[in-house]
Amino acid sequence: MENEEVMGGTSDPVDKLIDVDEDDDDLVEVELEDVPVTVGTQKRKAKRRKTSAVWAFFEMLPAKGDGDKPCCRCKKCGNKYVSPGNYGTGTLKRHVESCYKKRTNDVAQLLLGNKDGSMSVSSSKFDPDTFRELLVAAIVMHDLPFRFVEYVGVRAIFSYLRSDVVHITRNTAKADTLKIYKRERDRIKSMLKSAPGRISLTSDLWTSIITDGYMCLTAHFLDKNWVLHKRVLNFCLMPPPHNGISLSEKIYNLLCEWGIENKVFSVTLDNASSNDTSVDMLRTQLNIKKALVCQGDLFHLRCCAHILNLIVQDGLKEIDGVVQKIRECIKYVKGSQGRKVKFFDSVKQMSLDGKKGLRQDVPTRWNSTFLMLESAIFYRRAFHHLELTDSNFKHCPIADEWNKAEKISTFLAVFYDATCVFSGTKYPTANLYFQQVFMVYLTLRQGSESEDEYVRRMAEQMLVKFEKYWSEFSIVLAIAVILDPRFKLQFVDFCYKKLYGVGGSYEYLKVREKLFALFGEYVSNVPTPSSTTNNRGKAVQDLQFKSFSKETMFVMKEFDCFESDDVVGQTQKTQLELYLEEPRMDRNAKLDILSFWKGNQFRYPELAAMVRDVLSIPISTVASESTFSVGGRVIDQFRSALKPDVVEALICSRDWLYGDKDLAESQLDDLTEDIMKMDINKENNDEPPSMGSNADMV
Structure with a gap:
């Protein structure tokens, strides 16, 4: 009976363990399993191959008993699954996709945690690769030295938490940091390339504790969803001389490396004579390529905070x-x-x-x-x-x-x-x-x-x-406020008349002329999202007309002619004129101007393209200067021997991974020193007041 059941039945144990996936073209040889096969009344062992690619990520476990179903275990996370047998490997494939899909970006998010300080993601399984990524991400996030991974106390903690943990050296941590930098750099380059508008820049120079000069170049732009971004592109060594020629060549070469030399709108620099020279040379280089709007008239801005x-x-x-x-x-x-x-x-x-x-x-x-x-x-x-x-x-x-x-x-x-x-x-x-x-x-x-x-x-x-x-360059500021629907041209007119009286009309007309000249550049040269929308709309229109009879199409064309006759003699107004003629919004209205223009970008496509570039202009170099505070922590007196490429990798990676989270947002009060925290309302306070930080002050 046993022989008949095995030989003639449909549930052969070999079929249960071997899955031939006909849909899987990428077959790999993994491991051979010894499977008992019954022939007559004797058993023999036959080796069969698992042909599905999914078995490269799993290992078979020995059966605990004769009646137990065979199991397999994920090589990465250790999760166990019953061997699929005749039911396919779909479950195992889905697990592989979710298990191996994790990237360092997820690790970066894990480090951020929740508002209450707890981790945002948790796992009951220990993953050595994730642990290593977390360790390197923590070094980048908190400006820790690479030798942190070799601290005896730190290693003791890791060994206590996991006895089989593999410790890494400082050189390994440095190499992993450079890998993160290169990967994130490619991501930022792709982001800049896909940005629909132009990119504005800020740049500043900084001297380290060992008197090495560094240049910080930061990009400011709006993405397709009208979200304002700030990204540190470079924090690179700037050897002397720091004159206008050297600065312009350095910035231009960096722009070419990023592939954005044709997408620049403006650059904001500190108030220095060398910067004036470098901007003039940089403007000339970009104008040769016809890369600037209005021939670079609005290209240079001075830092408002410094002025x-x-x-x-x-x-x-x-x-x-x-x-x-x-x-x-x-x-x-x-x-x-x-x-x-x-x-x-x-x-x-x-x-x-x-x-x-x-x-x-x-x-x-x-x-x-x-x-x-x-x-x-x-x-x-x-x-x-x-x-x-x-x-x-x-x-x-x-x-x-x-x-x-x-x-x-x-x-x-x-x-x-x-x-x-x-x-x-x-x-x-x-x-x-x-x-x-x-x-x-x-x-x-x-x-x-x-x-x-x-x-x-x-x-x-x-x-x-x-x-x-x-x-x-007050003209740039005036153009930006005109694009706010709560102010428009009326506010500029009011301000100039308030300041100059009758003479304010000249300043107002100068701003208005530059505004329309700038808009004209976008109408004639700048590609906008409307081209894609118009093509899509034309395709839909053609599809609709295909279902019409020739007689119907003739009638619709007659309607078009009728509409044209109706508007004969009327001058077609530009999108800018239509926007300016609309009533202003309430000045006290709480308005998210980026959301406003996001909602009106298809109504005013050319104007919205101009707005996208103007609103992203940074008026101060604070964005670049804030990076220097990080640089001061990275290149301190104990780590002054770090190579420039490693310094750049640490600072840029920190900005790219955590910049949007404002982990260490600087406050103006940080520029001052609190002498004391005085609280006369405390009861039974026999001790003198304690020193307090700005964060503790009320």
Whole structure:
């Protein structure tokens, strides 16, 4: 009976273990299994081949008992499956697709975790490859040294968590980092190539702790979904000389390496004479290839944040005595713990809110000086009380000096607000800048007519510098705000008349002329998404007409002629004119301008193409400068021997993998130093106030 069942039945054990997949063309030889086969009353062992490619990723497990079904195990993750037999290998194939599909991008996301600090992805199976990728990604993410993987304590932790873990060396970690950089570089190059619009650039120079010069080149662009992107393209060694010729050649060569030399719209640089020379040469090179719009008239922009800093620094020289006195007051309080306790007692005696931070400025950053003045004025009465109780405190300003500081602080508030916009890490679109510059200019003109002599002198000094630097490219800022449906041309007209009176009409007409000239370039030269849409619409139209009779088509053409006769004599308006003639939106409306133009890109295709390029213009080099803070951590005094290509791989990979997550978003308050965190509302607080960071301040 046993023989008959085996020989004549349809469930032969050989068929259960061997899967011949007719749909699988890629057959590989994997392993041979010994399978018992019954012939008559005797058993023999026959070796059969597994022909499906999926068996390259699985290994067969020995059967635990005679009645158990054969099982297999994934070589990568260790998951076990019952051997499919006659039912095909579809389950195994789906597992292979999901198991081997993981990439380092997923590992990067895993490191980011959730808001509560937990990991966003978890797995009960240990994967050595994923562990290695996580380790290298952590080095990139947290600016760790490569020798981190060789720390005895770190290796002890890894061995405790997994006894069979394979430790890697610093050279292996470095090689893996370079692999990540090369792969991500190809991805960024593809992203730049597929960007529908032009690309704006920022660039700046930085000197490392060992005096090596580095250049940071950053790209700013909108993708097809109207999402604004910032990507550090290069952080490369820039050997001397750092003159205009060398800078222009370096930037041009980098653009050619990325393949975007024909897609550049503008470049924003720091205010330096060498940069002016390099921009002129770079503009000439690109104009030879006819790669710029308007022959490069809007190509060069100066960093707004730097210009504003220069303007205010000139003005602060007029009140340097008052600022210096307040600075000395704060230095005195900071000098010892005993002085802090005395000052804290004065704060309580004057019934002031001790939660507001007392800050010391960084003299080269005027906005930190503004914050210092603001906090010192708040504790004005506490300083007076300290002067009475501490005979060694001799720097307290007199009443007239405090009044002067208050007026200067009020005057500088507008400049501080503008700096916050210009220097934001999550920088806004270009349409928001014109309002800030207008308010700054208006404040300066009003200040130059102030009754207070020191305010007037300060404003006049600042006004000269403002007109020197900002008169040339205010047109770019004006064009950007015109493309905001809440402002349009009316706002530019209003601003110029407010500033110049009757003479504002000339400035307004100059902006309007440049606006229409720029739009004309896009109508005639720039390809837009409308071409694809029109072709698709034409195909649909042709398909519809194929179902019409000839008589019907003749009638429809007659209708077309009728419509044409109806509009005879009317001048066809451009998309820009139609947009400008539409009523403005409410100025206070909360508008996502990128979403607005995304929704109107098919209504105004040529205009939307221009908007895409203008709104992505960066008005400051803060995006490039923020990379230098990372560079300072990567090339510290202990890692100054890193080769330039490794430095670039670390910094660029960090930006490409984690830049959008703002892991270390810089705040303006980070430019200042908190002296103390004072909290007079705590009960039973017998100890002096502790030092606190800006993040702890309320």
